[in-house]
Amino acid sequence: MYITTYFILILALVTMLVQCPGGGGGGGGGGGGGGGGGRGGGRREPCRSRACEVVESIFSIIIAVCFFCALLNCIVGCCCQLRAGRPSRANADFIHQSSSENHNLERDPFETGVWSFRYYQYGKWHGFYRLPLTFDRYLGKVTGQGKDDVGDFTVDGIFSSDNLRLALTQSYVAGTGDPKENLGHTSIIQTTWNSKNNQFEGR
Template sequence: MFLHIFILFYASFFHNLDPYHLIVGRSYSEGQNCTNATCVNQNTTKTWITTAGVYFIISVICCLKWWSGRPLRSNVSYVALSSNEIHEQEFYPFESGVWSSQYYQYDAWHGPHRLSLSFDSETLKVTGNGLDDIGDYEVEGIYSATTHPMGLTKKYRKGTGDPSQNLGHSVTIQVTWNTNQRHFEGKWFVKTNKYSGENKFQLKFEKSYEAKE
C-alpha cells in the first residue's frame, strides 16, 4: 500500500499531475503542445527520473521478496558475532538430552514437540533429531559456550508427517539463551518454492539422557 501511494505521488510530481488526474489519465497541460527545446529537455529529464524511480522501487520489492524467509546472517556469523552477555557464568545450558521446541506460525503456537539434542563441547557442534506436526527431521548446528547463541538447521525427511507441509525442506533456527525464562528463544526462517516466512521459536531443556525414561 505504501509503495502504491509513493509511486502515485512520485509520478504526479514529475509529470505535473495531481493524484486524481494521474488516475484518470488527464494532465494540467492536456491540449498544450510542447515544442521548444527547453520544454522537451525538461520532459525528457522527468521521464528518465521517473523511469529510474520505478526501476528502483521494483528492485526494492524484488530484494524484499528474495530476503523473505532468509536470516540476515548465516548461522556461523550469528554465533560468532553474538554479544549476548550471560551473567550466570556458572550455568551451562548446553546439556545433551531431551528438549522441547515450539514455533509460532499462522497466528498460533505449534508444540511443544520433543526432540533429542547432543552437544559436543570440543567442536561446539550440536546434532539431533525429532518429530513435529510437519514430519520427522534431523538437526545440526553450532553454538558458543561463552555468549550462548545457537544456529541450527532442521532438515525434514520427505515422506513423513504432513505431505502438504513437508517438502523435504530445511528450516534455519537462530536462538539465544534467555536467563530469566531459562530457555532459548529467537526466530525460525523458511524459504522454499511454495512458501517463505519467519517468526518466533523457543527451545527448552527437559531432561538428560541419564534421566530419560
C-alpha cells in the first residue's frame, strides 16, 4: 500500500518535470496562398535536453526499484504463509521426545477408525472434520485421507505408544476445495495426548 502511494506521487512529479517546452512549430508559408501557417502553432517536440534525459533515467530506476520491492514483498509473504505454524523439529525427533505430563495409560488412544479434528487459523477454529486413520502398530505408522475447508488431503505419519505422541504429514491434493487456500502444499502436524481432555493436542 505504501509503495503504491509513493509510486503514484513520484510518477505525478516526474511527469510534470518531463514536460519541458518544445520548439514552436513551422510558421506559415511565405508566398502563394498564405494559409500554410495554421497547423503549426500548438505542436510540441519531444524534450531532448540533458535535464530530461537525467529525469527519465531517474524515473526508470524508480520504476525498477518499486517493482523489485513489490516482488520481494510478495515472495516474503508467501514464504511466511507457507511456514506459519510449521514445527521446528522433525517428526521422528518429536515422537521420541518424552513428555513430562502424566498420561492415562489405561486406554491406548491409537485406534484405527474415524477420528475428528479441527484447526485454528485466521483467528478462529475450523471444523470439526472426519478423518479415517489406520494405525500399524508393528511399523509404528499411520495413514489416512480426509477433506476440510481447504481441500482433499492424504496423511501419513508415525506415532509412539510410549510417549503418546502423534506426528502427521498432511498433503493437500491440488485442484480441490478452496483455490485460494489450497496450493497443493504439505503441512506438518505434531500432537501430544492430553489425558485430561482425552484428545491429541498440538500444531
